[in-house]
Amino acid sequence: MINKKVASVASAVADIPDGATVMVGGFGSSGSPIELIHALIDQGAKDLTVINNNTGNGEVGLAALIGNGQVRKMICSFPRSSQSKVFPELYKAGRIELELVPQGTLAERIRAAGAGIPAFFTPTTVGTILADGKETREFDGRPYVMEPWLKADFALIKCDLADPVGNLTYNKTARNFSPLMCMAATTTIVQTRKLVASGAIDPEHVITPGIFVDRVVEVSEPVHEDVLIAAQRSYP
Amino acid sequence: MSTGWNREEMAARAAQDIPDGSYVNLGIGIPELVAKFVPDGREFIYHTENGLLGMGPPPAEGERDLDLMNAGKKYVTAVPGASYFHHADSFSMIRGGHIDVCVLGTMQVAANGDIANWSTGAPGAIPAVGGAMDLVQGVKKIYVITQHTTKTGDPKLVEHCTYPLTGPGVVSRIYTDLAVVDVTPAGFRVVELAPGITFAQVEEKTGAPILPAEQG
Numbered sequence: 001m002i003n004k005k006v007a008s009v010a011s012a013v014a015d016i017p018d019g020a021t022v023m024v025g026g027f028g029s030s031g032s033p034i035e036l037i038h039a040l041i042d043q044g045a046k047d048l049t050v051i052n053n054n055t056g057n058g059e060v061g062l063a064a065l066i067g068n069g070q071v072r073k074m075i076c077s078f079p080r081s082s083q084s085k086v087f088p089e090l091y092k093a094g095r096i097e098l099e100l101v102p103q104g105t106l107a108e109r110i111r112a113a114g115a116g117i118p119a120f121f122t123p124t125t126v127g128t129i130l131a132d133g134k135e136t137r138e139f140d141g142r143p144y145v146m147e148p149w150l151k152a153d154f155a156l157i158k159c160d161l162a163d164p165v166g167n168l169t170y171n172k173t174a175r176n177f178s179p180l181m182c183m184a185a186t187t188t189i190v191q192t193r194k195l196v197a198s199g200a201i202d203p204e205h206v207i208t209p210g211i212f213v214d215r216v217v218e219v220s221e222p223v224h225e226d227v228l229i230a231a232q233r234s235y236p
Numbered sequence: 237m238s239t240g241w242n243r244e245e246m247a248a249r250a251a252q253d254i255p256d257g258s259y260v261n262l263g264i265g266i267p268e269l270v271a272k273f274v275p276d277g278r279e280f281i282y283h284t285e286n287g288l289l290g291m292g293p294p295p296a297e298g299e300r301d302l303d304l305m306n307a308g309k310k311y312v313t314a315v316p317g318a319s320y321f322h323h324a325d326s327f328s329m330i331r332g333g334h335i336d337v338c339v340l341g342t343m344q345v346a347a348n349g350d351i352a353n354w355s356t357g358a359p360g361a362i363p364a365v366g367g368a369m370d371l372v373q374g375v376k377k378i379y380v381i382t383q384h385t386t387k388t389g390d391p392k393l394v395e396h397c398t399y400p401l402t403g404p405g406v407v408s409r410i411y412t413d414l415a416v417v418d419v420t421p422a423g424f425r426v427v428e429l430a431p432g433i434t435f436a437q438v439e440e441k442t443g444a445p446i447l448p449a450e451q452g
Contacts, residue, residue, distance in 0.1 A: 027286045027323075028309040030302070078366040081309065088362055100363050103285060104327030104370030111324040122331065123373040127350075127404035130369065172320055173287050174303040179322040207322075224302045 003164045004216045005195060009039035012189045012217045016040060016154050021049040023110065023155040023181040024062055028054055028081065029225035031174035033158035034061045036191050036217075038235050040156070041068050051075045051110070051152060053103060053177060055087035059234035061225050066090065068236075073097035075150070077106050083229060101150075102130065107180055109150035114183020114212070119148045155185035158222065159208070162192035163199070166213030167206045175207065182212040191219040240413040240430040246381050248273035249428075250339055250411045253379070258336040259283055259329075261371060264308045266381045267339040283335055285367045287326050290318025307367065330367070331374035338375035340368070342382050344397040347423040347444040349407040351380065352399035365402075372403035384412035384441050391443030393417065393424060414438050422447060 006012045013036060016022065022040075026032035041064055048071050055074055056063030065071060067086040079098055080088055090096040101109065102124050112120055121144035125131040135146040157178045159168040168190060170178060182188045195218040228235075241249060247269035254260060254270075256278040262268050271293070274280055282291040284306040291306060292313035300311040314320075329335055342353040351372055354365045372378055382392050393410065409427070410417040415438045416427040424446040426438060435448045 028305065030286070030305045030309075078364045080362050080364050091362055092360060098363075100365060102365050102369040103323070103367035104331055104374075107323035107327050124331065124370045126373065128369060128401045130365065170320075172301065172303040172314070173284075173305050175320055175322050176286050177323045180324050226302055 004166045004210070004213060005164055006215045006217050009035050009191065009217050009219065010042065012036065012191075012215050013039045013043050013156070016043065016045045018045050019047045020045060020153040021051070021151070023152040023177075023185050024050055024052040025155065025157040025176070025178035025181050026052060026062075027173070027176035029057060029229075031158050031170070031176050031178055032061050032225050033156045033191050034223050034225055034228070035219045036156040036158070036189060037061050037065050041065055041070070041236055044070070046070050047072045049073045049075065051150065051181075053077050053106065054081060055079045055084055057081060057083040057225060058229035059086065060228040061235070063087065064235040066096065071096060073099065075099040075101060075106070077101055077103040100130070105147050106150070107177060109147055110177065110180040110184045113149035113151040114180060117149060119146050121146050150184065152181070152185040153187065155181040155188045157182055157188060157190045159190055159192050161194050161196055161201055162190055162213070162216045163196050163201055163210070164216070165198055166190070166210030166216055167201050168192070168208035168213060169201060169205060170207055179208045182208045187214045188212060189215045189217070191217050191222065193220060193222055194218065239432045242413070244269055244272070246411045246413060249416060250379055250381055251275060253409065254278070254280060254337050257281075259289070259334065261285070261330070261335050261338045261375060263338070263340040265341045267341055268308075270339055270381075283326075283329060284312070285323075285326055285330070287321050287323060288312070288314060288318060289321070289329070290315045292318075327367070327370055330370050333374060333376060335375045337377045337379060338371045339379045339381055340371070342380050342392065343399050344392055344394050345380050345382070345407050345410055346394055346397045347419065349405040349419040350397050351378070351402045351407050352397040354402050355400050357400045368402050372406040377408050378406045380407050380410045382410065382412055384414045384438070391441060393446070394443035414441065417446070420447075425449070
């Protein structure tokens with residue numbers, strides 16, 4: 001019988017090796033899987049490539065993972081914000097790599113990987129420096145830029161409800177990149193606010209079908225990044 | 237004596253050009269003010285890139301939901317009839333031509349409709365593009381709201397952008413503190429002057445040839 005439940009965030013992330021590519025769900029603070037990220041800090045894997053829309057805020061969550069020296073390269077669309085300081089300092093010091101990807105292209109590259117489509121053409125970046133060196137082709141008289149799929153070894157995801165077969169629902173705009181990342185990673189690790197019985201989520205309401213999920217761990221009162229930052233917390 | 241439009245008047249003027257029932261994406265800054273000036277009898281449906289169609293105003297004090305944000309990472313509300321979706325669906329709405337109007341701020345806009353609003357290209361600056369390049373290529377009409385000149389008096393309406401482009405030839409109309417300006421095959425053309433502003437003043441502060449409003 002399928003049961004993807006794991007006992008703790010520590011055991012959920014225990015096998016992430018040095019050098020892994022890790023997708024992290026969330027857009028800014030909303031949907032950020034803080035407990036899984038902190039477990040990865042405790043676990044200590046290094047030389048990671050991390051895919052997220054941003055680079056974290058304050059000194060908790062993704063920013064703390066970067067600040068702990070575990071990330072070699074970030075792939076994101078918007079690497080700075082009013083509350084991000086860890087990444088900008090490392091970047092200016094030349095101690096972390098950046099691959100800048102427009103937000104819609106980032107989403108579609110992740111989706112394409114999950115969908116088994118190795119590349120696609122998009123109008124985004126046509127005529128800009130972000131298209132330099134990329135293949136372009138005309139369709140119906142308009143130029144488009146080829147973009148490759150973006151895969152990962154692991155995805156760290158926060159959801160609202162999950163069942164033992166891995167069906168997921170999310171809360172409002174905390175959904176963002178997470179359903180795409182669940183599809184694109186070899187191993188998808190999910191923290192859920194509530195683990196419910198199979199059948200408790202109406203099949204019509206499932207957002208991520210369980211086939212895209214490998215491990216589910218219940219974190220019943222997840223902390224929100226904004227709350228930690230308001231309290232000036234840091235991790236570890 | 238009135239001299240030009242302030243930020244709110246610029247936003248109100250732009251709102252007048254958005255048809256009833258439009259799906260609208262508003263950039264950060266002055267464009268956000270457009271939502272305060274929906275003309276009587278019209279309804280706009282606001283899209284925000286991080287997965288919400290039907291975005292409402294900021295929440296009342298004490299009623300914010302930490303999982304309900306806009307693309308500028310500010311807390312918002314959802315109106316009746318709103319929907320949530322993931323990022324690939326959100327950018328399908330943008331890239332697929334389903335959003336009618338996008339109102340953006342800018343650093344520079346050129347006479348051929350080129351826009352540069354994501355990077356100065358300065359060495360050492362951290363590049364950050366977000367969804368700007370997707371929006372300018374995918375949304376049906378791109379409107380720009382901007383001061384006519386920079387804080388140091390340099391023109392923002394220019395012959396050619398000197399900053400790295402966000403997209404080429406995409407802007408159709410510009411709302412500044414001095415005028416409403418169209419991008420036409422013949423270059424910039426004034427549509428309307430702000431109160432107390434003369435065409436000669438606009439021409440002087442524009443970094444490219446500009447045509448007066450068509451008469452009649």
